Amino acid sequence: xxxxxxxxxxxxxxxxxxxxxxxxxxxxxxxxxxxxxxxxxxxxxxxxxxxxxxxxxxxxxxxxxxxxxxxxxxxxxxxxxxxxxxxxxxxxxxxxxxxxxxxxxxxxxxxxxxxxxxxxxxxxxxxxxxxxxxxxxxxxxxxxxxxxxxxxxxxxxxxxxxxxxxxxxxxxxxxxxxxxxxxxxxxxxxxxxxxxxxxxxxxxxxxxxxxxxxxxxxxxxxxxxxxxxxxxxxxxxxxxxxxxxxxxxxxxxxxxxxxxxxxxxxxxxxxxxxxxxxxxxxxxxxxxxxxxxxxxxxxxxxxxxxxxxxxxxxxxxxxxxxxxxxxxx
Numbered sequence: 001x002x003x004x005x006x007x008x009x010x011x012x013x014x015x016x017x018x019x020x021x022x023x024x025x026x027x028x029x030x031x032x033x034x035x036x037x038x039x040x041x042x043x044x045x046x047x048x049x050x051x052x053x054x055x056x057x058x059x060x061x062x063x064x065x066x067x068x069x070x071x072x073x074x075x076x077x078x079x080x081x082x083x084x085x086x087x088x089x090x091x092x093x094x095x096x097x098x099x100x101x102x103x104x105x106x107x108x109x110x111x112x113x114x115x116x117x118x119x120x121x122x123x124x125x126x127x128x129x130x131x132x133x134x135x136x137x138x139x140x141x142x143x144x145x146x147x148x149x150x151x152x153x154x155x156x157x158x159x160x161x162x163x164x165x166x167x168x169x170x171x172x173x174x175x176x177x178x179x180x181x182x183x184x185x186x187x188x189x190x191x192x193x194x195x196x197x198x199x200x201x202x203x204x205x206x207x208x209x210x211x212x213x214x215x216x217x218x219x220x221x222x223x224x225x226x227x228x229x230x231x232x233x234x235x236x237x238x239x240x241x242x243x244x245x246x247x248x249x250x251x252x253x254x255x256x257x258x259x260x261x262x263x264x265x266x267x268x269x270x271x272x273x274x275x276x277x278x279x280x281x282x283x284x285x286x287x288x289x290x291x292x293x294x295x296x297x298x299x300x301x302x303x304x305x306x307x308x309x310x311x312x313x314x315x316x317x318x319x320x321x322x323x324x325x326x327x328x329x
Contacts, residue, residue, distance in 0.1 A: 115155040116284045121169035123162040124149075126290055128250045129213035129240060137161060137293035148286040161293055178256045183273030186260065195261045198231045198268055205229045211238040214250040220283045222255050226271040227280075236265040256281075 118124075125131060126148070140160045147158035156163035186194070198205060205225045207218060225232040240247050248259050251269055261268035302311050 114153055116153060116282055117155050118282045118284060119169065120281055120283070121165065121171060121174050122254065123164050124154075124156065124216055124284075125162045126286065127213045127215050128254055129243075129246050130211075131161070133162070135295060137295050139294035141291035141293065146290075148288050148290045149284050150287050154284050160290075181256060181272040181274050181276075182258055186270070191260050194231050194270065195268060198229070198233050199261060199263070199266065203233045205231070206233040206235060209234055209236045209240060209247065211240070213240045214247060214254065216283075217285055219254055220285060222257070222269065223277075223280045223283065226257075226275060227277040231260065231268050231270045234267040234269055236267065241265050 123133075125133075137160070144158060144160045147154065147163070149156075149158070149163065154163060156166055197203075207221055207225070209218070222232055234251070236244065236247060244262070244265070248262065248267065251257070251267070252259060255269065257269045257271050259267055260270045302308050303314075306314070
């Protein structure tokens with residue numbers, strides 16, 4: 001307590017220490033020139049110095065008369081008996097924003113699991129309108145094991161030209177379901193309203209039908225448009241325009257819709273009154289265009305019933321025969 005009392009009135013404190021454990025505190029009071037010397041342990045000195053509120057200077061000096069070092073500390077405020085150490089001023093903290101919890105997926109929603117299973121009754125082909133299933137190919141440009149639907153993504157086997165349906169489907173039940181979705185026939189006023197809404201070239205619900213004809217992935221595009229529109233505009237370009245009846249037949253049969261407008265190469269395909277996007281059929285997509293197989297030539301080199309020599313002789317005879325009529329001299 002006496003040491004603490006002197007520290008409270010001191011203006012200069014010197015700490016002298018040597019290589020041994022003996023330490024001396026030299027106190028110079030501010031009122032008189034008399035100084036006091038105390039022997040104290042090292043830990044006690046630093047505990048008391050830690051209670052000092054402010055320091056002006058803190059220096060380590062060397063005593064010229066001895067081998068000791070002195071640590072001088074000049075004080076501004078007096079030593080306080082209060083053990084309370086005020087904390088630092090708190091920093092302004094930003095308000096914590098509540099973390100948004102991620103919505104868990106609804107278990108009631110359908111999740112497509114591999115392999116995909118489709119209940120559509122027809123075989124999956126790259127093009128439905130530009131191929132003839134009755135004509136068998138004579139060769140393939142890629143192995144049959146490379147399915148364009150991807151490995152293990154479809155429960156149907158790829159034969160090189162089509163993915164055959166695994167189970168037999170009742171066509172009568174499929175036709176009844178299609179008629180239920182179409183509902184009652186549209187009236188003339190309803191057809192006129194739909195045609196006026198979707199027949200123009202600036203319509204946002206349009207699909208271009210190119211040289212590939214009615215392709216498999218186009219069926220998925222049609223159902224995607226039907227999700228937000230009652231009808232979709234289909235513009236036919238290229239070779240398929242030579243047989244528009246064939247194009248209309250495959251569009252209605254494969255998609256389940258109804259053609260309500262046809263003008264030259266522009267079609268409007270209606271989805272039906274009772275169409276529900278949540279119950280749309282599962283249509284697995286082709287990841288790439290398969291290589292076209294090798295088909296027999298349409299123009300044969302040898303006529304049926306003749307040998308190659310006989311066919312060649314008849315061709316040369318026709319080329320060398322005189323013309324029946326000359327159009328000009």
